[in-house]
Amino acid sequence: MSVLELENIKKSFGSKVVLQDITLKVDEGEVVSIIGPSGSGKSTLLRCATFLEHIDNGAITYTGQKVVAKSAQGAVYPSKKEIQRACANFGLVFQNFNLFPHFSVLKNIADAPIVIQKRNKVEVYKEVRELLQKVGIGDKENSYPCELSGGQQQRVAIARALALHPKMLYFDEPTSALDPEITAEILRVMKELAAEKMTMVIVTHEIDFAKAVSDRVVFMDGGMVVEEGTPEEVISNPKNERTKTFLTKLSV
Amino acid sequence: MNQVKIIKRKKYFAAGILCILVFVLALFASSMFPGKTSSAKQEFIVGFDAEFPPYGYMDENGEYTGFDLDLAAEVCKRRDWTLVKRPVIWDSKDSELETGAISCIWNGFTMNGRESQYTWSTPYVDNSQVVITRKDSGIMKLSDLSGKVLAVQADSSALAALEGYDATDENKALAASLKDLQQVENYNSAFMNLESGMVDAIAMDIGVAAYQLSAKDDTFLMLDEKLSSEEYGIGFKLGNTELRDEVQLTLLEMLEDGTFDNIVKKWGLEDSACLSKEDTTYIDGSQVPVPGSSKKNNESASNADSSTVQASGGAKVKKLGITEIIKQLSSGITATISVFVLTLLFAMPLGLVIAAVRMSRFKILEWIAKIYISIMRGTPLMLQLLVVFFAPYYVFRISMPYSYRFYATIIGFSLNYAAYFAEIYRSGIQGIPQGQREAAQIMGYSKGQTFFRIIFPQMVKRVLPPVTNEIITLVKDTSLAFVLSYTEMFTLAKQIAAGQTSLFPLFVAGVFYYVFNFIVAFVMEGIEKRLDYYR
Numbered sequence: 001m002s003v004l005e006l007e008n009i010k011k012s013f014g015s016k017v018v019l020q021d022i023t024l025k026v027d028e029g030e031v032v033s034i035i036g037p038s039g040s041g042k043s044t045l046l047r048c049a050t051f052l053e054h055i056d057n058g059a060i061t062y063t064g065q066k067v068v069a070k071s072a073q074g075a076v077y078p079s080k081k082e083i084q085r086a087c088a089n090f091g092l093v094f095q096n097f098n099l100f101p102h103f104s105v106l107k108n109i110a111d112a113p114i115v116i117q118k119r120n121k122v123e124v125y126k127e128v129r130e131l132l133q134k135v136g137i138g139d140k141e142n143s144y145p146c147e148l149s150g151g152q153q154q155r156v157a158i159a160r161a162l163a164l165h166p167k168m169l170y171f172d173e174p175t176s177a178l179d180p181e182i183t184a185e186i187l188r189v190m191k192e193l194a195a196e197k198m199t200m201v202i203v204t205h206e207i208d209f210a211k212a213v214s215d216r217v218v219f220m221d222g223g224m225v226v227e228e229g230t231p232e233e234v235i236s237n238p239k240n241e242r243t244k245t246f247l248t249k250l251s252v
Numbered sequence: 253m254n255q256v257k258i259i260k261r262k263k264y265f266a267a268g269i270l271c272i273l274v275f276v277l278a279l280f281a282s283s284m285f286p287g288k289t290s291s292a293k294q295e296f297i298v299g300f301d302a303e304f305p306p307y308g309y310m311d312e313n314g315e316y317t318g319f320d321l322d323l324a325a326e327v328c329k330r331r332d333w334t335l336v337k338r339p340v341i342w343d344s345k346d347s348e349l350e351t352g353a354i355s356c357i358w359n360g361f362t363m364n365g366r367e368s369q370y371t372w373s374t375p376y377v378d379n380s381q382v383v384i385t386r387k388d389s390g391i392m393k394l395s396d397l398s399g400k401v402l403a404v405q406a407d408s409s410a411l412a413a414l415e416g417y418d419a420t421d422e423n424k425a426l427a428a429s430l431k432d433l434q435q436v437e438n439y440n441s442a443f444m445n446l447e448s449g450m451v452d453a454i455a456m457d458i459g460v461a462a463y464q465l466s467a468k469d470d471t472f473l474m475l476d477e478k479l480s481s482e483e484y485g486i487g488f489k490l491g492n493t494e495l496r497d498e499v500q501l502t503l504l505e506m507l508e509d510g511t512f513d514n515i516v517k518k519w520g521l522e523d524s525a526c527l528s529k530e531d532t533t534y535i536d537g538s539q540v541p542v543p544g545s546s547k548k549n550n551e552s553a554s555n556a557d558s559s560t561v562q563a564s565g566g567a568k569v570k571k572l573g574i575t576e577i578i579k580q581l582s583s584g585i586t587a588t589i590s591v592f593v594l595t596l597l598f599a600m601p602l603g604l605v606i607a608a609v610r611m612s613r614f615k616i617l618e619w620i621a622k623i624y625i626s627i628m629r630g631t632p633l634m635l636q637l638l639v640v641f642f643a644p645y646y647v648f649r650i651s652m653p654y655s656y657r658f659y660a661t662i663i664g665f666s667l668n669y670a671a672y673f674a675e676i677y678r679s680g681i682q683g684i685p686q687g688q689r690e691a692a693q694i695m696g697y698s699k700g701q702t703f704f705r706i707i708f709p710q711m712v713k714r715v716l717p718p719v720t721n722e723i724i725t726l727v728k729d730t731s732l733a734f735v736l737s738y739t740e741m742f743t744l745a746k747q748i749a750a751g752q753t754s755l756f757p758l759f760v761a762g763v764f765y766y767v768f769n770f771i772v773a774f775v776m777e778g779i780e781k782r783l784d785y786y787r
């Protein structure tokens with residue numbers, strides 16, 4: 001069953017069309033990478049799928065349940081409560097982490113499971129500590145974000161998303177704010193997640209990583225999906241001219 | 253361990269809140285139920301300027317006293333009324349009379365030029381305007397003042413005598429020949445100006461001049477020539493002839509049995525007192541009632557009273573020590589602190605509400621908040637206080653009780669400070685990266701949860717420095733409550749200063765403000781340190 005189905009997503013900012021007509025399906029356990037030049041609408045697509053932006057038209061479905069429906073008059077959104085419920089399906093890891101600076105690492109991760117999901121405190125703390133071990137910062141639970149390096153903060157952000165038990169995770173260039181050697185550590189964490197069959201949609205400029213970890217690669221340009229397929233098809237043997245140009249520019 | 257600490261901290265916090273609440277409740281209770289709960293007696297409320305010795309001022313015991321108040325006390329005794337001495341700020345005396353907050357203005361109140369604005373008693377003091385100079389100045393006659401600087405109190409009779417529309421031609425010529433006619437706020441600063449040579453002479457009421465000179469050593473001189481002669485009367489609300497006649501009658505009785513003269517002697521005003529039974533018509537032309545036509549309380553009063561009124565040969569200034577000044581200021585300190593605490597208590601949450609409206613998605617709401625903030629920040633707080641105080645009467649014709657001036661002070665301050673806090677909060681809130689809100693939204697936090705768990709705690713830390721500035725300003729601004737004649741510490745200090753003919757009480761008040769602000773800054777710094785655990 002597909003975890004996410006985006007159909008005919010259209011989005012403009014004023015007169016500027018950013019997403020022309022995007023359709024994307026992600027199955028359970030699948031890792032999909034989205035690549036493409038700057039300004040092609042990758043971030044906007046994630047923001048639309050996560051309800052941070054309001055789409056003009058199109059349909060958004062999570063785990064078979066339609067959240068946003070398309071119509072002749074444009075996209076039909078449900079109530080705020082419905083949206084809030086749909087949000088439980090996914091987590092989003094931002095380029096700039098967006099941790100809560102006044103919460104300790106432990107609280108950053110545990111607050112939502114306890115306050116929002118009303119789960120048992122002791123169990124949550126236990127799980128959070130395991131998650132911290134897993135992302136490799138088991139000794140930092142009492143630190144505050146300002147005391148952590150960028151790489152450590154991004155690990156907290158990943159743990160924070162995982163703690164809510166989402167069906168899938170979105171990543172928007174999770175390593176582009178980080179130094180190269182730290183990037184590798186974050187990518188290793190994500191590879192582990194992929195190995196555990198976590199469903200993921202990753203916007204990235206790390207082509208080698210995308211090639212290694214993805215089941216499918218989507219190349220976007222000008223608000224459209226230009227080419228889509230396995231890493232071998234899209235990255236190793238691109239058919240479209242635009243894909244080829246983009247990849248050669250990256251490798252220089 | 254960490255948790256234990258947090259729990260402890262929470263406990264302290266709760267205890268602190270509880271203390272503040274109890275304090276506030278106590279304040280409310282005390283203002284709701286003033287000391288005298290029931291008194292069937294009629295109240296006679298004398299409005300006076302508490303900085304006008306010897307007619308009405310604060311004495312060295314912190315009591316309001318003076319020639320006029322002594323007369324009023326005697327009248328009340330004979331009439332079996334309860335005397336209420338109510339200091340008012342001079343600029344709003346007419347509104348106070350209009351709203352019924354005072355029964356009359358009895359305070360060395362010049363009739364000349366105001367003949368038709370009040371219902372007047374007959375004149376009881378003949379008050380001339382005189383000129384004081386330094387002995388060594390060489391100024392001996394009025395004509396010597398040409399080319400000199402003359403000081404007068406703003407809005408005083410002396411000013412009117414020199415420049416008013418009914419000033420004599422000689423006085424107008426004199427005013428024109430001056431180098432400058434300097435208006436000063438009070439007689440203390442007038443005398444300091446004179447002493448230091450910044451002005452050459454002061455024009456003032458003769459009674460006030462005599463009182464001031466009694467407190468100074470022999471360096472000053474009163475010119476023999478007088479600027480003008482004018483008379484004091486008791487001013488009642490226009491048309492209130494009934495009360496006027498009752499008071500007039502009682503005064504004439506006091507004149508008859510010698511009590512009036514005793515009080516005159518006590519205050520050293522023999523030269524100027526002029527109450528006379530020969531005055532058979534009021535200034536408005538109506539007939540003065542004749543004593544004896546009503547016999548109320550006549551016999552009982554006369555003898556008993558002469559004992560309370562001892563002729564002591566003129567009012568003398570008794571200098572106070574610093575401890576006594578502090579003791580007298582202390583009641584004002586409570587008033588200042590309650591204005592401060594209550595204003596913060598209301599303005600801080602109200603500011604949050606205004607900030608929320610200001611950031612509302614609805615344009616109309618946003619604009620309402622914008623206009624509100626711009627008015628509150630763009631007009632003087634003093635004016636806002638006056639509006640809050642007088643609006644119920646002048647707009648809605650509702651007479652508010654005396655205690656309203658306390659509430660009006662709090663309301664005015666809170667409305668004003670809330671506008672400032674709102675803008676501070678807004679900048680604090682908008683400075684928090686949007687990404688945190690988005691992260692919270694995706695994690696399932698509701699709008700309210702996001703605000704209270706994520707935004708608000710960070711806002712508090714961000715706004716702490718500007719809020720501290722506002723709080724410190726508020727400590728000093730509390731003195732503005734004087735425009736509503738709410739007697740907080742600075743008003744009290746000014747009154748004591750007037751009675752003492754010295755600025756020293758104002759310096760004592762200054763020290764208090766400094767200490768208060770020192771504590772505020774210390775507390776705020778402590779809070780800032782506590783929130784220093786993150787950036």
Ligand SMILES: Nc1ncnc2c1ncn2[C@@H]1O[C@H](COP(=O)(O)OP(=O)(O)OP(=O)(O)O)[C@@H](O)[C@H]1O
Nearest residue numbers: 013014016018036037038039040041042043044045
């Ligand atoms: N809130 C907005 N208002 C107006 N225009 C926007 C807004 N957000 C994005 N855009 C525009 O939409 C286009 C797509 O932006 P988007 O951030 O989705 O690109 P991207 O593919 O993520 O690029 P990058 O690789 O640089 O992150 C850009 O031209 C951008 O200027």
Ligand SMILES: [Mg+2]
Nearest residue numbers: 042043044173
């Ligand atoms: Mg982007």
